[in-house]
Amino acid sequence: MLQHTLEARLSALREELVARGLDGFVVPISDEHMSEYVGDYAQRLAWLTGFGGSAGSAVVLSRGYEGRGAAVFVDGRYTLQVRDQVPAALYEHVGVPQSSVAQWLADHAPDGARIGYDPWLHTAAFVRTLTDALRGRGGVAVAVDDNPVDAIWPDQPLRSAAPVMLHAHADAGEDSASKRARIADALSTAGEDSAVIAALDSVAWLFNIRGTDVAHSPLALAFALAHADGTADLFLAAEKQTPDLAAHLGNAVRLHDRDAFVPALGALGGKRVRVDPERSVAAITQALESAGATVVAATDPTVLPKAIKNRVEQDGHRAAQVRDGAAVARFLHWLSVTAPRGEVDELSAAARLHAFREDTGLLVDTSFDTISGAGPNGAVVHYRATEETNRLLEPGSLYLVDSGGQYRDGTTDITRTVWIDTLEGTAPTAEMRDRFTRVLKGHIALAAAVFPEGTSGGQLDVLARQHLWAAGLDYAHGTGHGVGSFLCVHEGPARIAKPQGGQAGTAHPLHAGMILSNEPGFYKEGAWGIRIENLVLVEPRALPGAETGFLGFETLTFAPIDRRLVEPGLLSEAERTWLDDYHAQVLRRIGPQLDGDVLAWLEEQCAPL
Known part of the structure; x- marks a missing residue:
């Protein structure tokens, strides 16, 4: 029964890819924040393939060009689990780092293939690797405006609308203003105007907030921009914002709706903006570069002090x-x-x-x-x-x-x-x-x-x-x-x-x-x-x-x-x-x-x- 359901989903995705003029699509376990554990709304790989691990990805070709025309990629932690959960009749099981998504596509994608990817679910480095691998076959990587898996997932959960929780000073040991001042000093020393804070735990640490948006991790879905003058902009859904949150953060932190994040990136033209290449998705880098900002690839400035x-x-x-x-x-x-x-x-x-x-x-x-x-x-x-x-x-x-x-x-x-x-x-x-x-x-x-x-x-x-x-x-x-x-x-x-x-x-x-x-x-x-x-x-x-x-x-x-x-x-x-x-x-x-x-x-x- 499960295999029949997964086969139907795979077939539906292939039909969606054909309708979009795509020869394939990459499906990672990821969200817009490059989180290890993601909210239910982002569990696209599990819904599509049945794989329940916390790290992995899949590639689906719109037609079965070679063999099954689809593969699931996992590392050694999940070798046994993928065998049990993902039907081998539908997906090839591929070990990482022995192979990779890019290598598999270089070997299996048709010549001239248009392989889609969601720029809100991958790093810029992955996109470069994918692009290079396809170039050898005369193919291209295509950034999609909306995720084709979402288009065929009828009961996809919504993002959590739970209000943000405040993390007390008695547990944090340092207030947000002090943390922001430390980050501002680091940015000023590096000659940078701002930093994108995209990782959910980094946002939580910097502003002393927590949430219930991700199972097992007390995180709130939010983006932030930290600036060299000690101020910051915090982007999260309006229903998650409370009067207590505004009072907790003070006047130096400007609250915005989550939808204002991309326009805010577009307003940073001419600025030097730090973006962590491991913790930020390609869409962020693409938006900044389109705006004329200078993107400085460097580690999120909160990572070491948080640790x-x-x-x-x-x-x-x-x-x-x-x-x-x-x-x-x-x-x-x-x-x-x-x-x-x-x-x-x-x-x-x-x-x-x-x-x-x-x-x-x-x-x-x-x-x-x-x-x-x-x-x-x-x-x-x-x-x-x-x-x-x-x-x-x-x-x-x-x-x-x-x-x-x-x-x-x-x-x-x-x-x-x-x-x-x-x-x-x-x-x-x-x-x-x-x-x-x-x-x-x-x-x-x-x-x-x-x-x-x-x-x-x-x-x-x-x-x-x-x-x-x-x-x-x-x-x-x-x-x-x-x-x-x-x-x-x-x-x-x-x-x-x-x-x-x-x-x-x-x-x-x-x-x-x-x-x-x-x-x-x-x-x-x-x-x-x-x-x-x-x-x-x-x-x-x-x-x-x-x-x-x-x-x-x-x-x-x-x-x-x-x-x-x-x-x-x-x-x-x-x-x-x-x-x-x-x-x-x-x-x-x-x-x-x-x-x-x-x-x-x-x-x-x-x-x-």
């Missing part, structure tokens, strides 16, 4: 992590009692975890869709349980749960892999314990790292992989991503990952105040998956005799790591000490929030190895 959390934000994160850790501990205890009876499945487990977080009374939202993977589903890196894929947490198997919460004082993200015991009591296999312990050793190596200022995440990534590599093993995702402060769970500019394959941010230096994840893993396809994830805060480290500044990590996440999956003989003395010390901190920090059987269980889980 470096101030003292208030750091303390807020610590409070949120301890609160969240206690909820996770309650869940893990509940799981230990209930799952061995064979009464828990992936969906009911995720719902129970959400309920424990809601019991804190302070949960605003989850920070992403919970990854609740039992057995072989745990090997799907970004798995999302559905009624169709829902599996029982079978006694005598592994269960991976990756989840997080949005609280007004912080954003959490934690992964635990646990052994689901039987009522009779059984032990994990030797292979499971070996792989889990190698992942744990990598986690510890990264958590304990001390490194000079200027070190990038790409330089640290090998620490987390070394023990897997020694056994000829690896994992196909990054080791760490930045995390926002009641903002996006994935935040730039820095990340910890292999410095290859177009991994953005791997060369960016880590700075004190940044919060990142530490999440090595291992995945045995068709069997089980393992991941251990904590959040860490980059902090200064004073080393006797050091000739330069050094940094290290403060671990922020506190919840027990399943000791049943640890092979003690594989741990060094230092690693055993780290694990025992970590569990002692878990008990000390979250123990006071627990009592009765849950506290007794936690004491047992946190006993020295």
Whole structure:
């Protein structure tokens, strides 16, 4: 039934492309802000192909020129997921970065093809790459005025009209005027008149506002222009504006309807305008260039200061992590009692975890869709349980749960892999314990790292992989991503990952105040998956005799790591000490929030190895 529906949608899009004189069209997961997670109205790829991941794209040729004439492009995180969700009879499954949209079109598009793209959903760099690839076939990239997918999507959701929420100074730690002054100084120093602020989390941070327009991310749909004189223009739908918002922002911020954004770009002729090439869509650059503005391609000036959390934000994160850790501990205890009876499945487990977080009374939202993977589903890196894929947490198997919460004082993200015991009591296999312990050793190596200022995440990534590599093993995702402060769970500019394959941010230096994840893993396809994830805060480290500044990590996440999956003989003395010390901190920090059987269980889980 689903394949029939997807086939009908694909056919409808092809008819629409033919009517528009297009030979093909590119469909990304994206919105006008280059967001990672997008509102329901922008879920065009999922509606068209059935793919539910958070990163990917598709190309549809108006006729099946070669093979299927359509392809879906995903990276290694989604290799298994795309097989399950996107019919191979309709779409070729293409791996990235081994190939790309542009390369595929260079190989498959007909000579002289007119390939459409929505300039509000792609960067200018993508458009250049697409144009170059088609030129070799005598083809052209065609910017569409309106998206052809929207034309065939009869029940497409509308953009959210929810009012903006104000982010209190008690949680932000710095008012908007101070932030705008810092941005103004950066623009003045660079000789720039204005900067386009298009990324939703950048807008939210700069103006100390939040919203409910994107699931799991407290963001409001808005654009902004920040100017070198400290003033700013904020563009958002009229129904989202409130008297409280105007009072919150003050006279130096001019409020406009969202539809006024493009005309405002057109009024910047003769100005030097900074546009972040990674966080702004091609339509913005095209509008400025048409107006006669000088476009300066440079990083959004809010990105680095947003990533470096101030003292208030750091303390807020610590409070949120301890609160969240206690909820996770309650869940893990509940799981230990209930799952061995064979009464828990992936969906009911995720719902129970959400309920424990809601019991804190302070949960605003989850920070992403919970990854609740039992057995072989745990090997799907970004798995999302559905009624169709829902599996029982079978006694005598592994269960991976990756989840997080949005609280007004912080954003959490934690992964635990646990052994689901039987009522009779059984032990994990030797292979499971070996792989889990190698992942744990990598986690510890990264958590304990001390490194000079200027070190990038790409330089640290090998620490987390070394023990897997020694056994000829690896994992196909990054080791760490930045995390926002009641903002996006994935935040730039820095990340910890292999410095290859177009991994953005791997060369960016880590700075004190940044919060990142530490999440090595291992995945045995068709069997089980393992991941251990904590959040860490980059902090200064004073080393006797050091000739330069050094940094290290403060671990922020506190919840027990399943000791049943640890092979003690594989741990060094230092690693055993780290694990025992970590569990002692878990008990000390979250123990006071627990009592009765849950506290007794936690004491047992946190006993020295």
